[in-house]
Amino acid sequence: MTSVRQLPALITLSWDQRAGRACVWCKQPLTTGAVSAGRILEQVCAHVQDVEVWACPPCDADGNPSAPLQPGGNTAMNTVQTQPAIDAATLLNPEMRGILVANMLDKFPEMKAEFAHRGVGQMLAFLAVGVDSPEPVSPSPMVDDFWHAFLLHTKAYREFCTDQLGKFVDHQPGFLDKDEHGGGKALRARTVEAITAAGYVVDLEFWPELDIADCSQCHANCHNSPKHNTAQTT
Structure with a gap:
């Protein structure tokens, strides 16, 4: 019987791996043929933060899209499905x-x-x-x-x-x-x-x-853009 690799801890994954855009094993960007590697289960207090992770075909240990979850979870679906929204926390x-x-x-x-x-x-x-x-x-x-x-x-x-x-x-x-x-x-x-x-x-x-109909502006109008004009208001 072929053994299946234990999924890594959630905290060790990159943003792209958690979002399903990179292989959970090799970290390379995913394109076509990605398969579900299972779900990593995590809970902080009352907050369930499970994440489904994906693998590229070469890294898929058994060449099939099903893999067990971390202890305590259910088995992953055999078909690729729309991924649930991820809690960015x-x-x-x-x-x-x-x-x-x-x-x-x-x-x-x-x-x-x-x-x-x-x-x-x-x-x-x-x-x-x-x-x-x-x-x-x-x-x-x-x-x-x-x-x-x-x-x-x-x-x-x-x-x-x-x-x-x-x-x-x-x-x-x-x-x-x-x-x-x-x-x-x-x-x-x-x-x-x-x-x-x-x-x-x-x-x-x-x-x-x-x-609501009227915009309530951010108190500092903070943003992430390097282009801003402190003399103007919105």
Whole structure:
């Protein structure tokens, strides 16, 4: 009987591996013929953060798309299916996630821990899509608060950007040209669309302006673009 390799720990995977864009074994980009290698099961407190991972045909141990899960899970489906949305919180190690949650609860005593955990995920999703976005993206005020909290941990933030995103994501306070970029609400809508397209969970409670007619601008109009004009407003 052919043995099946044990799936790696979730924390050791790159962003592309977690998102299903790279092979779980060799880390090479996936094109055609990718097969499911199974699901890695992880739970932080009450939050289930399971991730289905994929392999290129040469790395598929048995040349077939079925593989067992980590202990405690069910077997993977034999057919390739649409991948479920990924909680971007899994991009960051549990210890640092806990620190950020604690920071936010200290700053906002009325905030619930469950909400803070979700906020960390939305902030990380924003960073993940913003790193290579051809157009500027912008966080909501709530997501921006989580970004500011992460930025205060300069070493951890730098390591996260380097290890998971491949390059440093700058924080750019200022105002982008409204005629060129459509204003704050349009930027936030573009951000949510990018998060969805990348396969991450979108939690609309953290993007409330997208459900109302009038845009409630980010208090600092922060964004990830190197091009900004502090003399203009949106």
